[in-house]
Amino acid sequence: MNTVSVSSSGSSGAQAGAKIWLAxxxxxxxxxxxxxxHASITELFEECCKRYAGRNAFSSMGKSITYGDLDTLTRNVTAWLQSTGLEKGDRVAVMMPNVLQNPIATYAILRAGLIVVNVNPLYTPRELEYQLRDSGAKAIFVLENFAHTVEQVLARTDVRHVVVTSMGEMLGLKGLIVNYVVRKVKKLVPAWSIPGHTSFRRALEQGRRLTLKPASIQGSDIAFLQYTGGTTGIAKGAMLTxxxxxxxxxxxxxxxxxxxxxxxxxxxxxxxxxxxxxxxxxxxxxxxxxxxxxxxxxxxxxxxxxxxxxxxxxxxxxxxxxxxxxxxxxxxxxxxxxxxxxxxxxxxxxxxxxxxxxxxxxxxxxxxxxxxxxxxxxxxxxxxxxxxxxxxxxxxxxxxxxxxxxxxxxxxxxxxxxxxxxxxxxxxxxxMAGYWNQPExxxxxxxxxxxxxxxxxxxxxxxxxxxxxxxxxDMILVSGFNVYPNEIEEVAAMHPGILEAAVVGVPDEHSGEAVKIFIVKKDPTLTEEDVKAHCATNLTNYKRPRFIEFRTELPKTNVGKILRKELRG
Structure with missing residues (x-):
């Protein structure tokens, strides 16, 4: 078993040198x-799958797979990936929500010595194309609900292997019902056509007949390109080893x-x-x-x-x-x-x-x-x-x-x-080891x-x-004073009539910037006067919102972060 040293280096910096937090x-x-x-995630994965073989690892919509199942399923997908000609260090995208196929695909990619590129399934074609092109991904696993997005950008990327799965594919007989509801009743699968794609089930079946070739993986090898959320500008791939x-x-x-x-x-x-x-x-x-x-x-x-x-x-x-x-x-x-x-x-x-x-x-x-x-x-x-x-x-x-x-x-x-x-x-x-292809x-x-x-x-x-x-x-500068949105949002959340709040700075000819608050009501009778009175009680004058706008909802990422940049307009 390989051992990797992880002790931190040096002790420069006032707080770092003292490490006062240890007390x-x-x-x-x-x-x-x-x-x-363990030298790699793969080594840890294989050991844990054996140690906990009889335990449930993941459950989804009433279906569970054990660690033993997870080992077998990922082994099959790994063998299939190796049969496509992908080589160590190639990037493979995963564009799925939390379904059983997600961890199976992710650990299979790692076992093959490849790099996982996690993709938000709700990306627009423009966002997806950027991430696939920037990462140079050569394959992608995608839930059929989002295959139409992949179809629109595929020709302009390096992706040559597309594995498409459905919500019910790993759920047995129940999966037939789930797929019918998703496709026909809720109509959550827009029409798509990707000639030559492989179904997840087919990849499993083909891989089952193939021999897995263990990959040589070191701790310094990249495991994931984790793209930053996009709320700070152009998304960058953090290289996580x-x-x-x-x-x-x-x-x-x-x-x-x-x-x-x-x-x-x-x-x-x-x-x-x-x-x-x-x-x-x-x-x-x-x-x-x-x-x-x-x-x-x-x-x-x-x-x-x-x-x-x-x-x-x-x-x-x-x-x-x-x-x-x-x-x-x-x-x-x-x-x-x-x-x-x-x-x-x-x-x-x-x-x-x-x-x-x-x-x-x-x-x-x-x-x-x-x-x-x-x-x-x-x-x-x-x-x-x-x-x-x-x-x-x-x-x-x-x-x-x-x-x-x-x-x-x-x-x-x-x-x-x-x-x-x-x-x-x-x-x-x-x-991280740095940003992918962005040394500056x-x-x-x-x-x-x-x-x-x-x-x-x-x-x-x-x-x-x-x-x-x-x-x-996000800091707002009001007449030379620093105003931090988090503080005002927390004060707003104290009001029983406010469900959610988000604060941004807006241009102001007198103070340079002024505070604007966007509010989702919990109490439909809530008024601007109520909000102003609450803020006047809890915030000094320059921190108080000058502008108040009520919304039915606030823009958020798929993870649930409020997107202040969209509120700035």
Whole structure:
């Protein structure tokens, strides 16, 4: 078994040098993670499939596959991929929601020594073409619901092998009904034609008759091109190596121990997988960490259908629930949510700030706190998190992970004292190898001493907890004062008549910029005067919204992040 060293290098930077956060660690969590036991995700995958062969690995729409099944199914798809002539390092796109075919395809691609390119199934043809061309993908796995998008761009890409699957393909006889409803009743499959494509079932059957040739994979090999969300400009592919992702799942495994300091840990953990597996948070926390501990992931294909989602949650006893602030908020506004027993669930939040009113309401309804963490695609993703055993909502992103350094720096790259707001910079073995084919962009975000410049503004307190105040680009400058949208949105969320809120800066001839707030009402009688009075009570004058606009909904990514850039117009 190969061993990869993952100890962090150096200790420059004010906060990084002192590592003051270690004093706030639980006793059971080490400052540094041990050397990795596996050279690649494939090595980990194959070992875990044997160790947990009889356990359920993934469930979807009532159908479960065991780790033994997962091993066999991925082996067949891997052999098929190898038969197409694809070579180590070639890129293969996966364009599917949370269905059983997703993890099967993903782990098969990795087993073949290829690189996974995760694609949002809701991409427009323009967005898909950019990502396929930029990554140079030579094959793609796609759900038939989105095959029409692939068809429109195929000729302008390097893709030569297309595997198409259906919602019901892995569900047995029930799948026939599911496909009929999806195609004929709900009409969710636009007409498409891709001559020469292969069905997922055919790839499985052909691969079953072929010999698998084990690929030689090292920790430094790229496992995923994880494209950044597109909310910061042109999407870039973060090169995440096998060692990056193995490191982060080990860090999360260690951190999970803090959830069971005061309560008994179940023999088998059940995970809610509502975040899409093409999103880095679900990929690492659900799929990879779940794999490493033999957990059972219940895949939710469409978490936006809140009634169906809550009905599914009622069928299982859940232990770990990763999600977003918007998802938790939407669930609590459904009357059936109160019927669920989530009192023993450890709830993780990432991807966006957790608002205190949402966290407090969740705690009141479930008896557990939302544990907020922080990370980016570039950090595989988890860089910091609060302790699971914290008896309160901290309003921070917690403490840096083991083997991870944080430093708060100014524009010139100088370390700032505790309590001062600057850019959060991160160094650790989970930080990406760089951006795919973009050395200039890589150089722009990586410092000479190995820190990744996150673009997020925050400060660290004397206990080592970091508080984000906002993205640099979202900061509003009102008469020389910095205004951070997150703060105003959190204040708005405190009002019982407000369901959701988003804040942007708009040009103003007097103050340079003014604050504008977009609101989705919970109480239909809510007025502008009500909002202004609430903000006047809770915010100093220059932070108060000058403009208020009511909307029936706010624009969001498929993951659930509010898109402020679309509100700016």
């Amino acid at each position: 706030s660690y639980p006793e059971s969590i080490p400052a540094e993670i041990p050397s990795l036991d 096998h060692a990056n992702l193995l490191t982060n799942q080990v860090q999360m495994q260690l951190w999970l121990n803090s959830a069971y300091i005061t309560k008994k840990r179940p023999e088998v953990l059940n995970f809610v997988c509502a975040l899409p597996l093409y999103h880095i948070f679900a990929l690492t926390v659900n799929s990879l960490m779940g794999l490493s501990i033999g957990a059972h992931n219940v895949l939710i294909a469409n978490p936006r259908d809140i009634p169906a989602f809550i009905k599914e949650l009622g069928k299982y006893r859940f232990d770990i629930f990763p999600g977003l602030n918007t998802l938790f908020n939407a669930m609590m506004n459904n009357p059936d949510f109160a019927k669920l027993d989530l009192s023993h669930v450890s709830t993780l939040a990432g991807g966006m700030a957790v608002q205190r009113p949402v966290a407090e309401r969740w705690q009141k309804m479930t008896g557990t706190w939302i544990t907020e963490g922080y990370g980016l695609s570039e950090t595989s993703p988890v860089a910091s998190a609060n302790r699971f055993d914290t008896p309160e909502f901290t309003g921070t992103i917690g403490l840096p992970m083991p083997s991870t350094d944080f430093d708060i720096r100014d524009e010139a790259g100088n370390s700032l004292p505790l309590g001062q707001v600057g850019e959060i910079c991160i160094r650790g073995p989970q930080v 962009e890589t150089a722009r975000v990586m410092t000479p001493d190995g820190f990744f410049r996150s673009g997020d503004m925050g400060f660290m307190d004397e206990r080592g907890f970091t508080k984000i105040v906002d993205r640099k680009k």
